[in-house]
Every structure is written in C-alpha cells, then in structure tokens.
Amino acid sequence: MDEHQGTDMQIWLDTIDFSLIRHARQLGLLAGVTTNPSILAAAKQPVESVLDALLDLQPGKLAVQVTCDDSASQLRQARRLAAKSDRIVIKIPAIGDGFQTMAALEREGIPTLATAIFESRQIVMAGLLGVHYAAPYLNRIEQAGRDAALLLQESQQILQRQGKRTLIMGAAVKSLEQFMQCARAGIGAVTLPADTYRQLFASTPDVDAALARFDSAWQANPFTARSALFLTE
Template identity: 25%
Template sequence: MKFFLDSANLEEVKKACDYGLVDGVTTNPTLLAREDDDWRGLATRICREVTGPVSLEVFSEEYESMLEEARNLLKLGPNVVIKCPCTQAGLKACRTLSQNDVAVNMTLVFSPLQGLLAAKAGAAYVSPFVGRLDGIAHDGMELVRQLVTIFNTYQFSTEILVASIRSPRHVLESALLGAHVATIPYGVMMGLLKHPLTEQGLTTFREAIYNLEMDKGPQEY
C-alpha cells in the first residue's frame, strides 16, 4: 500500500520523507491557504522534495477554466497530478486531460457510482472521503469496500486513494480492504507508530539497563 502525505507544509513533507514514508503528496486549496507562503512557489518546492506524484487541485468549477488551470499547474513540476472535483465539468475535464496523458485525481468522491464514473473517464486516482462520510453518520469504509469490489471486477487501472483520513484505524481498514493508496495527515501518519506496549517495553528495558549499570560497581582500569 502506498502512503501519500496529505499536507502542504514543507517541513512536514521533509520530515516524512526522511522516514521513508512518503510515496506522494496530496494538497488542496485549504491546506495551501494555511501556509504563509506563495502557494505556487510552495507547490513547486514540494514537487522538488518528493519523487512521487503531487496532487494539485484546480480552483475553477467550469470545464474550460479547469483545463487552463491544469495547464498552469503542470508547469510547477514533472510529477504534478491534477485534482478535479467529481462534478459534470470535472468529469469532462478528467476525460480530456487523461486522453492527453495527464494523470488526474478525482476528488470529493462520496458514492461508488461517482467512483465508477471517474474510472470510466480515465482518472488515475479516485479519492473517497471516508472521514467526511463518517462525520454525517455514514460508513466511509463501506464506500472503499464497494470501490475495491467494482474496480477489481472490471479490472480498472484507476487506483483507490483513500482520503479524509482521521485516524490510524482508517489506514488499517483501507489496507485490509485492498485500497491502493492512503493519503494521511502528518499527525496521523506519526500515530501509526505508536502502541502502549511498545512504550511499556521500552520502560522495562530502560529499568533493566539501569539495574545492570548499577550492579557493575566501580570500574578498574
């Protein structure tokens, strides 16, 4: 399973890359707006920092404007993936871009039929938003399960990129269901490493080492 970092913070990107955890990055206008930097320059630096795909989202909701923005976004790095919303205009833009060998991440997917349409339009990725579905008392992981079944049945090359991840549990369930990618906020990604028994074991080891050192007594040289 591939891990993408869901962040526009360059320091988070660098730290996660140092751990070898980043196969790609996803951004959106909200994440870019949180950073005190020109978003174009920031996006360019992220593209240079990461060898994998970097998703950059179009701002417009109209087909022609989406294509124009996509052309400008592609200039920011050779690994740019264009994010389009799962709307009629977004679907049409996805079709046009994919036919011109541009990778598209179809975002804001909340139903299996939306994901199916995105795959048929040639999207490289579809992004089911599991956390937002959970937030309105729906089962976000059920959507992932349905998409995995559909894509496997019809052998789509489109990858399922699980988004709106809120907890390590979302990552685990995505992996168990066979999703191709999880895009994870930095805090959640670091949380994957934590387990109380690991901390307990380290405490026990520290105590044992301390006792061993105390038993040595004065050293003769």
Template identity: 35%
Template sequence: MELFIDSADIEELRRCVAGGLVDGVTTNPSLVAKTGRPFHETVVAICELVGGPVSAEVTATDAAPMLEQARELAALHEHVVVKLPLTRDGLQTCRALADDGIKTNVTLCFSAVQGLLAAKAGATYVSPFIGRLDDIGQAGMDLIRDLRQVYDNYGFETKVLAASIRHTEHLLQAALAGADAATIPAGVFDKLLNHPLTDSGLERFLADWKKAGL
C-alpha cells in the same frame, strides 16, 4: 499501499518524508493558503522535496477554464497530479487530461457510482472521503470496499486513494479493504509510529542493558 501526507507545510512535510516512508503529498487551495506562500511556488517546492506524486487542485468549476488551469499545473513539475472535482465538468476535464497522459486525482467521491464514472473518465486516482461520510452517519469504509470490487470487476486501473482519514484505525481499515493509497494528516502519520508497549519494551531493554553493565 502508497502513503501520502495531506499538507502544504514544507517544514511539516520535510519531517514526515525524512524516514523514506512517504510516497507523495495531497494539497488543496485551503492548505496552500494557510502557508502564506504563492500557490505555484509551493507546489513546485513540495514536488522537489517529496519526489513522488503531488496532487495540486484546480479552482475553476467550468470545463474550459478548468482544463486550462489543469494544463498549467501539470506543466509546473513532472510529479504534479492534477486534482479535479467529481462533477460533470471535472470528469470532462479528466478525460481530456487522461487522453494526453496527464495524471489526475478525482476528489470528493462519495458513492461507488461516482467512482465508476471517474474510472471511465481515466482518473489515475479517485479520492473517496471516509471521514465526511462517517460524519453524516454513513459507513465511509463501505465505499472503499465497493470501489475496490467495482474496479476489480472490470479491470479499471484507477487507484483508490482513501481520503478524509481522521485516525489510525481509518488507515488500517482502508488497507484491509484494499485501498491502493491513503492520504493522512501529519498528526495521524506520527501516531502510526507510536504504541505504548513499544515504548515500555524499549525502556525495559535499556534498563536490562544497563543492569548488565554493558
């Protein structure tokens, strides 16, 4: 499974990628705005830091300006993956970009039929939002399973990128359901490394070592 960090904070990302466990980054205009840095400058800095796929999102809603923005983003760095909304105009733009070999991440996916259309449009990634579905009483993880089956049924190469992940159990269930990738906040990434039995076990080993006079 590819593991992405959902952030635009350079220092936060630097800490996460230091161990070599992070494959890429997803951003959005809101995350970049919080940094106070220029959008394009931030995207390039993240690409150079991570060295893997970096999703950068368009802000236009109509196909023509969306395509223009998308090409501008793709030209910033070879690692940019253009993030598009799962709308009619977004999928039209996705098809045009895919025909030119530009990687895309179609976001805000909330149903398997939407995901089917994204795959037909040539999306590199599709981002189903697990947490937001859970928030309205729907089982977000069912969408991951449905997308996995649909894509496998027809041999689509589009990767399922689990998004809106709120906790470590979400990530585990997405992995079990066959998601190709997941994007998580830095706080959730930190929790992946932690377990009280690991901590207590290490403390015991060190105490035994000390008692043995080694």
C-alpha cells in the same frame, strides 16, 4: 488488470509541513504530496513558490486542485499546472463538468485525481474514465452516518473485477482506524494529514511499560549495563 493493482499501498501526505515531508521521504515511504485550495491558502505565500518548494523537497508526485467549476476553465488551469512539472497530478472534483475535464486531461496524458468523493458511484465513474486516482473523504463519509469501510471494499472490488487502473486514495483520514480500513480494503493509496501521520509512530502505554521492563532488567545486571558492545558513545 492494471499493473498497480495488488501492489503496496502508497503513502501520500496531505500537508505542506516540510519537516514531516522530509521525514516520510527519508523513510522511503513517500509517494507524493496532496494539496487543496484550503491548504495552499493557509500558507500565506505565493502559490507558485509553495508548489516549487514541494516539488524540490521530494521526488514524488504533487497533487494540485483546480479552483473553478466549468470544464473550459478547469482545463486551462490544469494545462498550466501540468506544464509546470510532469510530476503534477490535477485534482478535479468528481461532480458535473469535472468528469468531462478528467476524461479530456487523461486523453492528453495529464494524470488526474478525482476528489470530493462521498459515494462509490463517483469512484466507479472515475474508473470508467481511466482516471489515475479517486479520493473518497473517509472521515466526512463517516460523519455523514455512512460506512466508509464498506464503500472502500465495494469500490475496490468493482475496480478489480473490471480491470480498471484507477487507484483509490483514501483521503480525510483522521484516525488510525481509518488508516487501517484503507489497508484492509487493499486500496492503492492513502493521503494523510499531519496529525494522522504522526499517530503512525506514536507509542502506547503498553509499549512504554514493556520497554520500561526491558530497561529495568538491563540496568539491574552489571554485566549488561556495562557491556562495551552497547555503549551509547
């Protein structure tokens, strides 16, 4: 079994929101940043400068997706990206020629991430090819009426039984429940859009009420309210 199996779930951010990337980096949570063609196009800046900024902003990996379908073109793009930094992971759609491309890149020592995954067979194939990461689109799988949690559990069990190194990376995670599905399944990584990442730190009415009771009790007693140990200045 690969050394990565059984370790803590990696947190990646699927965003180019620099403030959130800094937040996760400062907490020591950040394993890397994922991008896709839509994210980079929305930046309305030269792609090269955006990628440079993301590499400078955090010490982890940076996943960048190819934008063509045939293997020869995918390989050319991938090799140019990999030459830019050894921290770049190449995202390849797990269909058609993409499998050939991932196999070739992994043989060359260029790490890949199988993306656009909706079925467990795509994850199994990525495992057989020695791909570093396989990213199922959890929210889209659920929107299609399928059981994303079952797909995670089944795929993780298969990879573990076969001793494959591929880490499943939960992607398109749009809710805290989907995040917890990833944690329960024991998969290797999850990549979160900005809104889902923020939800991890949000309060709830129950928490707010409990904290309010603590504060009320503290302020009602002059010995606690005036304690020098708890001054805020």
